[in-house]
Amino acid sequence: MAHTAEFPKDGSTIESGKASTASAPGQVRSRYLLSLFAGLFGALALFCLTLLVLDRTGNLPPPAFSNISCADEKLSFMRDNPIQSPNLLIIGSSVAWRHVDGNVLVQTMPELRPMNGAFCGLFANQSTYVGNWLLDREPSIRSVVMIADPQDFAGCWRVPTAVFNREHVDPYVYEKASPWSHYLRYFSPKSLVRNALTVKAQRAGQIEWDPLVFNRFGDGPLDTPNTRELLYGRPEPLDRSCFKALRDMGTRLQQEGRRLMVVSTPLHPEWKEKYDPDGTFLADFDRRVLNSISATGATYWNADKDWKTPVTSFVDAVHLRWSAAQEFTAALAEQMRNAATGPAPSMETARVP
Secondary structure, rough: OOOOOOOOOOOHHHHHHHHHHHHHHHHHHHHHHHHHHHHHHHHHHHHHHHHHHHHHHHOOOOOOOOOOHHHHHHHHHHHOOOOOOOOEEEEEEEEHHOOOHHHHHHOOOOOOOOEEEEEEEEOOOHHHHHHHHHHOOOOOEEEEEEEOOOOOOHHHHHHHOOOOOHHHHHHHHHHOOOOOOHHHHHHHHHHHHHHHHHHHHOOOOOOOOOOOOOOOOOOOOOOOOOOOOOOOOOOOOHHHHHHHHHHHHHHHHOOOOEEEEEEEEEOHHHHHHEEEEEHHHHHHHHHHHHHHOOOOOOOEEEEHHHHOOOHHHHHHOEEEEEHHHHHHHHHHHHHHHHHHOOOOOOOEOOOOO
């Protein structure tokens, strides 16, 4: 016998069913949003905990402002070790970072207060970007020395000139702003993990070819008795935009009454014999440098041509071991003294053949 359901005449059961059905999608949405926010909060908490653990164990890399580990480490060093009223700024790529010993400069010229503002892996346009930033922040700087190898002046077109965002780096370096927000802003799990695996050993100088060790002036000694392959191959064609960046910096310094010296670092004889046997590439580089600074009163020292050092001084095609870098610094100081006391312009000036 069939039975029929009996419902109250007031329809309360029907209305209750409608309400139950209507509320289901809302409950699903609430649970979804709750799960989403819980997941986000959990991921953030895990990330912060990871940073804390890395920091406590000495394995925390600096914020990835440039995503170049040695450059970011240099920014961290500058934050923790400010140089009071520097009057000499060294800029360039790794050859400027690793080929200058500020202690030798000060011993030779006690009036100097050098700041090594060189970052590894930079092209000429990027080096001048860093230089302009430091000149804006350090008004006491009166002289700039840019040390480069010719390959720094090839390929500027393919890299961003701005190595980092000055608006973010300024408060980090000069105002000791908290770094934690920058780890979120520049979050890159892959680079964070990669750098965390090596940064402690690099800071201790335990990774022979990639130490992140600084002296009090920001120089980066490459102190090893060993030698590796030439490493650097055939150079790319020189890039006019690189030389424009140099010219613009020279013009700025001249207008501000500051001095610029450009130095071509020594190069391994075997590299020159292999990749520039007739010397045309290096001659073109010299000519372009001189053209770039011809109207700025800057000086140019071709250390590759004028400063002699044995082959054993090199660890690869362009880098000197630290003992040779100290000798090179003494020769650099002599050239700087001549530039400061001689007639202006002095040394090899912007005379273009």
